[in-house]
Amino acid sequence: MKLQGMSAESLAKKVLNNEQIFILDVRNENDFNDWKIEGKNVEVMNTPYFELLEGVDSILDKIPDDQEILVVCAKEGSSKFVGELLVEQGKPNVSYLIGGMKSWSEHLEPVLIGDLKDGGAIYQFVRIGKGCLSYMVISNGEAAVIDAVRMTEVFEEFAKEKNITIKHTIDTHLHADHISGGKQLAEKTKGSYWLPPKDAAEVVFDYEKLEEGKHLVVGNTKISIQPIYSPGHTIGSTSLLVDNRYLLSGDILFVKSIGRPDLAGKAEDWVKDLRTTLYERYKELPTDLIVLPAHFGKFTELGDGGQVSARLGDLYSENPGLNIQDESEFRRTVSANLPPQPNAYQEIRQTNMGKLSPTNEEQREMEIGPNRCAVHD
The missing domain is CATH 3.60.15.10 (Ribonuclease Z/Hydroxyacylglutathione hydrolase-like)
Structure with a gap:
């Protein structure tokens, strides 16, 4: 298993086609509450990056094994870090959003x-x-x-x-x-x-x-x-x-x-x-x-x-x-x-x-x- 990158274009097509996807948003709570990725079949969970610096054990049981997982942050760096941790813990089909929420904003x-x-x-x-x-x-x-x-x-x-x-x-x-x-x-x-x-x-x-x-x-x-x-x-x-x-x-x-x-x-x-x-x-x-x-x-x-x-x-x-x-x-x-x-x-x-x-x-x-x-x- 290897961490994959997902473009904003690919994500947009999934959202518009009502495809099922699980998003782990690792921005701080205020930024998440202000603005997030939404869709008919989009499930979103927010856990700030700083809570995961020591590992992802605390959230593993909340991350599904039977869905596509996308980790999201502001620019992409934090999501790549957390995504790698999820892959190391055996979570399948994990991606990070290339360019983060900035790229999502511009597509x-x-x-x-x-x-x-x-x-x-x-x-x-x-x-x-x-x-x-x-x-x-x-x-x-x-x-x-x-x-x-x-x-x-x-x-x-x-x-x-x-x-x-x-x-x-x-x-x-x-x-x-x-x-x-x-x-x-x-x-x-x-x-x-x-x-x-x-x-x-x-x-x-x-x-x-x-x-x-x-x-x-x-x-x-x-x-x-x-x-x-x-x-x-x-x-x-x-x-x-x-x-x-x-x-x-x-x-x-x-x-x-x-x-x-x-x-x-x-x-x-x-x-x-x-x-x-x-x-x-x-x-x-x-x-x-x-x-x-x-x-x-x-x-x-x-x-x-x-x-x-x-x-x-x-x-x-x-x-x-x-x-x-x-x-x-x-x-x-x-x-x-x-x-x-x-x-x-x-x-x-x-x-x-x-x-x-x-x-x-x-x-x-x-x-x-x-x-x-x-x-x-």
Whole structure:
């Protein structure tokens, strides 16, 4: 028996395919409680590394012999040490997560959402360890990437595989929980970068104004991406209607919750905007639109193949954030007792404005942990 390494990509496929796996997470208890690997058939146990320095005898009876075992830590070193101890004690089928939770945070898994009317397609890129969702709209050899994360090589490689050119990158709003790759991707592909101007008051670079009434055409077909101004999460939040079938809602509306209005320190000011967007503007849209959000909160929101989506009409029936009829109660819900704010969110906003230029390692550290863009954790 020998300790094996498992990549974040391999782990993601196991989680999305609902395969059974036992995870021994050896990070400290606080980090584990804040953020962990989850899945339908994932069993997770937390025993901090420092408790296992003298050996693994204390946990051997809790480690199954008939399941795949994955040891996880922050960067991989501690998990390799503990994994070797388990192998020495005769535990079969033991692996460690290559790159640790940092690699888990950065992996993107492309999922086909569906075809478009004129022969194109829309893909969702699931950042399963962070809960971020990016999109690529493809038509006639061209593509637009929406809410790109900083690992831009994933989109470049996917476009190369599909033999398409990325013509546009779009951010639905100025992100506060992760560093956007939109501007960088546009520069690398010589495409156009679009950002809502009301979110761009402090940015220090040039951009195209993503405004209601403009239509971004992808390819030579009739497929268009139509901006819909929908403030509330930020003052500039702009949803995208793609192919009159898909509603890319950014961080305004999620499958299980709604967007929080406090990440720029403007909760009291933006609560009314949030309610107007969700209870009036979105109400005017066709109920059969497929909502595609920019984030998900828990693995239970993952559907077939890992896609995160829901019919708009169903969300008005089932999403608790869309069913608070009393306005004062709505205000309390979205401005009080919110989950903790995202890690380093102020620095992330500054980076997305172009005011800070952190190193790659600093960017990883800034993004560690779950996203917290929703009202309900």
